[in-house]
Amino acid sequence: xxxxxxxxxxxxxxxxxxxxxxxxxxxxxxxxxxxxxxxxxxxxxxxxxxxxxxxxxxxxxxxxxxxxxxxxxxxxxxxxxxxxxxxxxxxxxxxxxxxxxxxxxxxxxxxxxxxx
Amino acid sequence: xxxxxxxxxxxxxxxxxxxxxxxxxxxxxxxxxxxxxxxxxxxxxxxxxxxxxxxxxxxxxxxxxxxxxxxxxxxxxxxxxxxxxxxxxxxxxxxxxxxxxxxxxxxxxxxxxx
Numbered sequence: 001x002x003x004x005x006x007x008x009x010x011x012x013x014x015x016x017x018x019x020x021x022x023x024x025x026x027x028x029x030x031x032x033x034x035x036x037x038x039x040x041x042x043x044x045x046x047x048x049x050x051x052x053x054x055x056x057x058x059x060x061x062x063x064x065x066x067x068x069x070x071x072x073x074x075x076x077x078x079x080x081x082x083x084x085x086x087x088x089x090x091x092x093x094x095x096x097x098x099x100x101x102x103x104x105x106x107x108x109x110x111x112x113x114x115x116x
Numbered sequence: 117x118x119x120x121x122x123x124x125x126x127x128x129x130x131x132x133x134x135x136x137x138x139x140x141x142x143x144x145x146x147x148x149x150x151x152x153x154x155x156x157x158x159x160x161x162x163x164x165x166x167x168x169x170x171x172x173x174x175x176x177x178x179x180x181x182x183x184x185x186x187x188x189x190x191x192x193x194x195x196x197x198x199x200x201x202x203x204x205x206x207x208x209x210x211x212x213x214x215x216x217x218x219x220x221x222x223x224x225x226x227x228x229x230x
Contacts, residue, residue, distance in 0.1 A: 006158075009156070043204060043223070045159075047218065050218065096217070097217065102164065103164050103174060104208075104219055
């Protein structure tokens with residue numbers, strides 16, 4: 001079974017600064033996908049960024065980027081120029097590749113606080 | 117209009133009551149999922165369905181049952197609710213061989229069992 005670990009229950013950053021959220025995972029599969037989800041107080045699950053295991057290039061979406069280290073099974077999220085609207089719970093998630101998508105495995109989440 | 121909807125959005129019930137949470141989708145996806153979120157535990161998979169005739173247990177299925185009434189509808193039932201089933205429940209959908217196997221989430225149902 002796959003596992004996802006987020007070792008930082010809470011992180012705090014000053015507005016406009018950069019913050020990195022950590023995520024490690026364990027799997028015996030070679031084909032898989034990794035995701036970061038944001039959950040603001042509205043509780044909606046919002047996809048922030050995604051990465052395919054076969055792609056060596058790290059994914060980037062505007063101020064959000066990842067550092068994907070496949071050999072180390074690490075998938076960290078970097079948020080640049082932090083904004084007040086970035087305050088939320090962030091979840092790292094894993095799913096197997098191929099057509100057999102049998103659900104996402106989530107980490108326990110990191111609560112991100114943005115200090116004005 | 118939302119692609120994945122959940123009803124009710126909030127529900128308070130008493131121990132021992134039967135309750136059903138409903139999920140509907142207009143995305144045309146075959147696969148549907150139910151997750152439970154508890155503080156400090158992230159989201160965990162309860163049940164998932166690949167089509168109307170294919171239903172599978174997830175990590176934490178005990179105390180729950182599901183029904184896939186149609187491609188677009190997937191219901192989660194608590195036959196006899198207990199307080200430790202108080203949680204936030206999410207429905208999600210995906211399509212086979214979809215882009216990144218991405219899942220699309222509903223807005224969630226906050227369930228409180230007294």
